[in-house]
Amino acid sequence: MEASAPKEANAKAPVTFPCSGCGGPMLFDSEAQNLKCQYCGREEAIEDSGSPPVEYDLDLTERDEENADRTDWGFRKQTLHCESCGGDIVLPELETAAICPFCGSSKVLPLEESASIKPETVIPFQISMEQAMASFKTWKSKRWFVPNAFKKSSIVSRLSGLYIPYWTFDADTDSVYTAERGDYHYRTVTHTRTVNGKTETYTTQERYTVWHRVSGEYDRWFDDMLVPASRRYDGKLLDKLDNFDLSKLKEYRPEYLSGFMAEKYSVSRNEGWQEARARIDHAIEDGIEKQIGGDEIRGLHTRTQYSGLTYKHLLLPVWNASYAYRGKPYRYMVNAQTGLVSGTVPRSPWKITFFVLFCVAAVLLAVFLIAQNQ
Structure with a gap:
């Protein structure tokens, strides 16, 4: 075309x-x-050329504006800034947005354009607005501790189709570690007690831990560690939408943005890599602990070398929505590839109170039955 x-x-x-x-x-x-x-x-x-996404070497000293051919989004764009929440959205120059898709504020003003890395790949919208609303309706009907009237009511939502920026990072890791592994053992211990004036003997199994020093190596390749490049959302809501199928990534084309908005990334590559590295380090530690085995581990020290560091900047589709219930604002998001919903809902204090009372009653009953058996 x-x-x-x-x-x-x-x-x-x-x-x-x-x-x-x-x-x-x-x-x-x-x-x-x-x-x-x-x-x-x-x-x-x-x-669509059908070529695989390009992985770029991660150079944390390079600035975005140093590579002009990688900052061209393929159309003349404008950046709009929300004075209320600080969000930046990217639109074709001839289009306008009067309302911020992040917070719903009307305080949206043009922002002087600055260089930013264009997306390398994109997952186009798969879920329509009507399908997103249907997904939300099903999702809210399955929520616990929400008012029955809310489940049955027809909620009017304001939805915005938005591409959210992400980074993906690849890394080859080689780790060496030392630690102490603890293994549980048991021994029989004899005790005496007086019951109705008579002394009787009984035995129990006493647990103790035997510690051994261990060391080893742990190598692991991390592919497409996905990190949101947005600061505009509750991180917990956004993290729950992470079931994107990245095998469906397509080469970025400005046509995919026609009719939608895109958020300009607010988390830099350096910041994104630090987040990815923290997740990688945590995954390495979990893997090492599984490799060590045992019942307890203490004094774990790990040293990791990273190589083959690459990254991509991509856009993933989300329906972002807000609604009001009894005068209070709430938000939800729908993964526009899979239909997965993440959001906030009103709570029923009565349902929460009854549930807490039920749990307390169940604990008291269990304690009573244990005492009776003894």
Whole structure:
């Protein structure tokens, strides 16, 4: 498909996607996975080279603006900044946004453009707005401790289709470790006690731990460690949407953004790598502990060498939504590839109270039965 401006003029004129049939705007359609005219319904395929995503060597000393060909998003863009939450969104120059997709504020102003690495790959929207709302309806009906009226009510949501930036990191790790492994052993111990004036003898099994020094090596390859490059959301909500199938990544094309918004990353490569490294270190420690075995481990010291460090910058699709229930605001997000929902809901104090009382009653009953048996 040909853009409406010559390739060398892309830096000076916005790239749009007019319908070749009627001239109407063509937007990306999640069902057709093509551009689709909003007036006549004509579809146009999006070119895809089919080549695998490029992994870039991780150079933490390189600045974004030092590589101009990697900051060209393929269309003349504008960055809008929300004064309320600090979010930055990327839009084609001729499009506008009056409401922030992150917090719903109307305090959205143009921001002076600065260099940022363009996405290398993207997962296009697979879930439509209607499907996202249906997923939320099913999800909220299965929540515990929410008011029954909320489950049955029809919630009016305001949804925004948004591409959220992520980093992925690859790393080859070689670790050496030392530690002490503890193994449980048991011995029979004889005791005496007086019951109804009579002394009787009984035995118990007493546990003790035998410690041994251990050392070894642990090698592991980490592929596509996924790290959100956004600060705009509750991290717990975003982490629950991490079931993206990265094998479905496509080469980034500006056509996929037609009709949607994209967030500009607010977590730098360096910061993203530090987060990825913390996760990798934690995974290495877990792997080493499993390799050591035993019942307890103490004094674990690990030294790890990293090599083959690479990264990608990619965009992943999310329906971001807000709604109000009895005057209070709530939020939810829908993974626009898988339909997975993450969000906040109102709580029923009565249900929570009854559940706590039930748990207390169950504990008291268990204690009573144990005392009776003794």
